[in-house]
Amino acid sequence: MSRRAATAAAAARNDSFLREVVERLESCPFARTCRETGGLWRAISWADALSAPARMLALAEALDAAATDAKPEVALLVLPGLGDCEPTAFDRLHAQLRDAYEARPDPRFYVVAFHPAYPLDPRTPASLVRFWRRSPDPTLQFVARAVLAPLRRPADEAGRVRRAAEMIAAGASVAELEQALRPPRDLSARVAEQNARRFADEGEAIRAAVDALCGRGRSERKALGQDASWADEGWATVD
Numbered sequence: 001m002s003r004r005a006a007t008a009a010a011a012a013r014n015d016s017f018l019r020e021v022v023e024r025l026e027s028c029p030f031a032r033t034c035r036e037t038g039g040l041w042r043a044i045s046w047a048d049a050l051s052a053p054a055r056m057l058a059l060a061e062a063l064d065a066a067a068t069d070a071k072p073e074v075a076l077l078v079l080p081g082l083g084d085c086e087p088t089a090f091d092r093l094h095a096q097l098r099d100a101y102e103a104r105p106d107p108r109f110y111v112v113a114f115h116p117a118y119p120l121d122p123r124t125p126a127s128l129v130r131f132w133r134r135s136p137d138p139t140l141q142f143v144a145r146a147v148l149a150p151l152r153r154p155a156d157e158a159g160r161v162r163r164a165a166e167m168i169a170a171g172a173s174v175a176e177l178e179q180a181l182r183p184p185r186d187l188s189a190r191v192a193e194q195n196a197r198r199f200a201d202e203g204e205a206i207r208a209a210v211d212a213l214c215g216r217g218r219s220e221r222k223a224l225g226q227d228a229s230w231a232d233e234g235w236a237t238v239d
Contacts, residue, residue, distance in 0.1 A: 003046075006224040007233055010044050010080045013136040013217055018238070021210055025202075027132045027195050031074075039073035040238040046081040048228040049089065055232060056097045056140065063142060064108050066235055075109065075142040075235060081228055082138040083221045087115045090138050097140065109142035116214035120207065125189070125196035132195055134210050136217035 018040075023032045034040050041063070047055040056077065063075050082090060094113035101107055114135040121127040199206055 002224065003227070003230045006046075006080065006221075006226055006230075007044055009220045009224055010078055010137055011042070013213065013220065014042065014076065014078050014139070015238070016216075017135050017213055021206075021213065025195075025198060025206060027191075027198075029191065029194070034073050035238055038237055039071070041072040041075040041235045042078060042238045043075070043235045044078045044080070044233040046226055046228055046230040046232060047079060048081050049085055049093070051228055052079070052082060052093050053096055053100070056093070057100050059232065059235075060097065060101045060109075060111070060142070061104070063235055064104075067108050067144070071144070071146075072142075072235075072237075073144050073147045076238075077140040077142065079138045079140070080217075080221055081226050083116070083217060083226075085138060087117050087119075090115050094140060108146070109144055112141040112143065114139040114141060116217055122196075122199060122203065125192035128196050128199060129192055131199075131207075131210070134214055136213045137221075 018031065018035065022028050023035075031040075043059050043063075045052075045055055045059060056079075059077055063072070066072075082093070085093070091113060094111065098111045101109075101111060112133070114133040115138050116134055116136060118130040118134050120131045122131075
């Protein structure tokens with residue numbers, strides 16, 4: 001059992017997930033740019049279910065502290081030690097961490113859970129989201145609030161009024177005005193719809209690729225072993 005080998009394998013699995021799924025399939029349209037500009041960080045924790053709450057919170061607090069100088073956009077906390085944790089149990093750990101973290105003054109990130117056994121439900125774009133959050137190891141994704149705020153902000157009201165006046169002067173119909181001035185959809189909804197279209201076209205191949213990565217996680221964790229007493233790998237930039 002080698003901490004170094006197990007840690008290197010977990011990092012390599014996460015790299016494969018980022019490049020072969022998230023970036024290649026564009027399940028997150030900003031992922032490649034984030035990584036290539038140094039905005040993606042990662043830590044690896046060997047916490048088990050018993051030690052996870054305290055260790056995850058400590059790493060979240062360390063991330064906040066580090067983010068006062070550097071400006072990570074996304075940070076991934078990979079948790080191979082929770083690989084045998086069922087999705088519902090992992091979701092409880094996620095909720096516990098999220099609530100404790102968000103109770104702190106001015107938390108800098110939103111926290112989202114990824115798990116290798118999340119279900120596939122293709123009925124709607126929203127129900128399909130959990131499938132896109134299948135990762136080789138249970139993972140918590142920290143997304144900077146400062147990055148999401150401009151993306152979620154409604155269009156400038158003065159600009160919309162000017163555009164309406166220009167369209168009226170040009171003889172636009174009521175239907176054209178309604179379409180042009182409709183408030184922008186939520187970013188997450190737009191991404192979910194884009195991913196649903198991709199899955200409708202390439203679903204079998206996408207599922208096979210994701211399942212292969214998750215299977216790789218199971219086999220490597222079994223082969224290399226893991227120990228909750230191993231020290232956690234702190235935050236570092238992902239190249």
